[in-house]
Amino acid sequence: METDPEKTFRQTGWAGLRARLFHLYFVLRRPMTLGVRGLVHDTASNSIFLIRHTYVPGWQLPGGGVEAGETLAEALARELAEEGNIALTSPPALKSMHFNRRASRRDHVGFYLIEHFSQTTPKLPDHEIAESGFFPLDRLPEGTTPATLRRIAEVFGCEQPSPYW
CATH class of the missing domain: 1.20.5 (Single alpha-helices involved in coiled-coils or other helix-helix interfaces)
Known part of the structure; x- marks a missing residue:
């Protein structure tokens, strides 16, 4: 034919x-904007990795925007390397997706749990990251953001994930 x-x-x-x-x-x-955040959990010490930016208040989970042509997992790996000198040693677990209505009417965040990683050297302060480090779950730093506390409660406190960041 x-x-x-x-x-x-x-x-x-x-x-x-x-x-x-x-x-x-x-x-x-x-x-629409799309971002990623990762809860890096050191199971041996039961601690999590948090960062404090130079341009917004509070301690929060590392992460950032997904660039054009990038998958969420690729963006997460890039952000962890940039913000914490952290390298993934196995695929992260996507825990939930959230609408970040505080950022804009079109912002969404993919939230990952990372339990398999390496960090050869601690992250030193730079123009973006004022401080960073691992903190025991029972001794989080003062000023940990409400969204960070919600994500921790959803992972470790058996709370239902909120649709909102």
Whole structure:
């Protein structure tokens, strides 16, 4: 059976082009941001890794934005390396997804539990990270953010994950 290339393009090409144009329209009209955060848990000492940024108050879980062309897991690995000199030694466990309505009307965060990692040297302060370190779960630093405390309670306190960050 012969196919007419021009007819095929009219049937599929215009639809594909239209789909790409609609996608572009929605990206420009309603952009959504996506981020990741990781709860790095040292099971041997029952401690977690927290950071304090130079530009926002409070101690929080490491993480950041997912860049174009990056998977969530790739973004998490990059952010852990940048913010904590932490390398994943096995795949992290995606625990939940959250709508971060405090950041914007279109921000979402993938939350991961990391229990298999290495850190060859502690993270030194820089222009982004003021302080970082591992803290025992029963002695978290003063100023730990409410969202961080909620995620810890969801993982270790058997609380249901909130849909909100």
